[in-house]
Amino acid sequence: MLTAKGAATRERIVLGAAELIRGRGLSVGLDDIRGATSTSKSQLFHYFPDGKADLLLAVARHEAARVLGDQQPHLADLTTWEKWLAWRDRVIEIYDGQRAGCPLSALVSQLATPGAREIITELYEQWHRHLVTGIDALKANGATPAGLDENRAATTILTAVTGGANLLQATGDMTYLETALTDALESLRN
């Protein structure tokens, strides 16, 4: 267990590393991170015994939390159709600002470890649960078509976001995300 002070120091290193990597990519070295976060070598290895791989995994965990955090307060309050549209607009805005690529994907493809994969799997599962909760709220309001399967619908919506973001990054064209996400949401409407 870390002390409160230890946890704060560790958090400061992770945040500093995340900002550096967002700006300069994965070529950032441990010395750059130590410089930016005023950390000694022994401190760094105290919190991240395996060095860079360890630290990058912590940064990936931070970036995964940020993927959902960036969608708040919308993602936790998908109780009306208007709120779903506001969430859609926020998602489009986020990926529009990230055309150069998602920091988390870059980290995960670099790490390619079971730990990194677990972070991603858990992220999509949490994201999926938020969407299911929102669809259930719409359902409770009687605003959805009869027989709507909230698990399927959430899966289709999440896949539209992922594919749209991916195609935006690959082609520079926003149409995929806008169209696919809007179409996926249509299935929620009565």
Add this chain to the structure above:
Amino acid sequence: MLTAKGAATRERIVLGAAELIRGRGLSVGLDDIRGATSTSKSQLFHYFPDGKADLLLAVARHEAARVLGDQQPHLADLTTWEKWLAWRDRVIEIYDGQRAGCPLSALVSQLATPGAREIITELYEQWHRHLVTGIDALKANGATPAGLDENRAATTILTAVTGGANLLQATGDMTYLETALTDALESLRN
């Protein structure tokens, strides 16, 4: 212009390089490629004056053609609902066999040049055109809902494939691709 013999030699180098990269990844060096394709250094630089970047771009072009080729004959003959389902099953089969990652994405993210981006953009445009042609054929048979927009529907289907493939690779879970693609195709049905 290359002579017929020159074009054949160039093609042999590209195919050999593509196979090596599929098996061993992008760390494959020019010497490995020369060895596997029985090519001299001067031959290699005759066909690929800028060396590895040039050759990788040619391999990316080859892999892009293969993305569509792997979906044939289905993709060029989407004239009935049954044929759309057969295409869906083929797409799922292709990505199921590529869980470790799409060779083209790896190449393109490594190259990160305008030339590589153009290959991807062109690939998605061609793919989109195939889907629009198929939707038009369904429409002509009166098998689609009134007012179906073939461009939008093709965009949503293509985004479901991309997102589903991406999520399969990231999480190992096939549900995203199966569900999102099946749901996207439902919009074509009367």
